[in-house]
Amino acid sequence: MAHAEFGPAVRRWRDRVPPEAAGLPSGGQRRAAGLRREELALLAGISVDYVTRLEQGRASHPSAQVVEALARALRLSGAERAHLFRLAGLAPPGPETVPAYITPSVQRLLDRLAGTPVAVYDASWTLLTANAPYAALMGDPSGWRGNERNGVWRNLVGPGSPVRHTPQERRAFEAGLVADLRAAADRYPADPRLRRLVADLRAAGGRFAELWDAGAVGTHEAARKTIDHPHVGAVTLDCDVLTVAGSDLRIMVYTAEPDSEDAERLAMLTVLGTQALTG
Incomplete structure (x- = not known):
């Protein structure tokens, strides 16, 4: 059940990040105020197709590296980041792993x-x-x-x-x-x-x-x-x-x-x- 919520969560958080907050141009016509899929893909260093499949539930079990990159690009808080890891079926990184969270x-x-x-x-x-x-x-x-x-x-x-x-x-x-x-x-x-x-x-x-x-x-x-x-x-x-x-x-x-x-x-x-x- 948690895996099914991963894509909708990414989409909700993507919609709330204005492009200018991520250092991207905000011009042009936009259906929503948040990031486009291609912008999230650029910020996270993954392909647009993979972002699409994750949001649509057609890709499951993203790696910890992908989840960390998405959390960073989406500017998630510590609690939100931990929640995203759990939605992916992963344990949030603990003190034994190299920190990769940008506060x-x-x-x-x-x-x-x-x-x-x-x-x-x-x-x-x-x-x-x-x-x-x-x-x-x-x-x-x-x-x-x-x-x-x-x-x-x-x-x-x-x-x-x-x-x-x-x-x-x-x-x-x-x-x-x-x-x-x-x-x-x-x-x-x-x-x-x-x-x-x-x-x-x-x-x-x-x-x-x-x-x-x-x-x-x-x-x-x-x-x-x-x-x-x-x-x-x-x-x-x-x-x-x-x-x-x-x-x-x-x-x-x-x-x-x-x-x-x-x-x-x-x-x-x-x-x-x-x-x-x-x-």
Whole structure:
């Protein structure tokens, strides 16, 4: 019976979220004030077809990752999020799992940084959400699935990022990522997704396996980073990583020195990127 209520609950909560509250344009004719299915799919990082099938009851047993993404996109409270998990036939995540819940207060902070590249990661460096300026700067993550959304995987196994590193910076960066992941694995040893991620990374071999087996220590630190952007060229920005007490969330924020050429390039690529993403 609970599964039958999952779709209607998603639809009700979708109808109550105005698009501008989620950082989306609100223009055009709308039958309802809330999010369209394609907008919810974009925010949650799942397909429109899957959202449709969930709402219509033609898809059952969504994964915990999908339910978490929907709860985040729908801006559910803690009690609503727990209810959605139960409707999906899942136990709400407990203290033994890596926190992935973005609280309403953190969401309001992100809303106020709508013109600044911002991304939120969990303790394992899995991307939870990113705004349009971040997507314009670093590449659109909306199509990333599974391990592709994890920063350790992308940088040590996958395609990497547009951030420029010297060899020494690269070694320190990789060691910091692996050390952060080890610390998360120590804090959340019962988290099955985290165990699978570590197993997949070790199976891939290469630099990760070398650092992991060597017991790499260090932390991912704030730094000035140069991003090679395909449209505006090199942009050098300050990258600060803010942590949220009690949740292990990492908020990554990119800013430029005021009135600098980098600030102009950042403003330009944000406009260009946003138009491409929403056009």
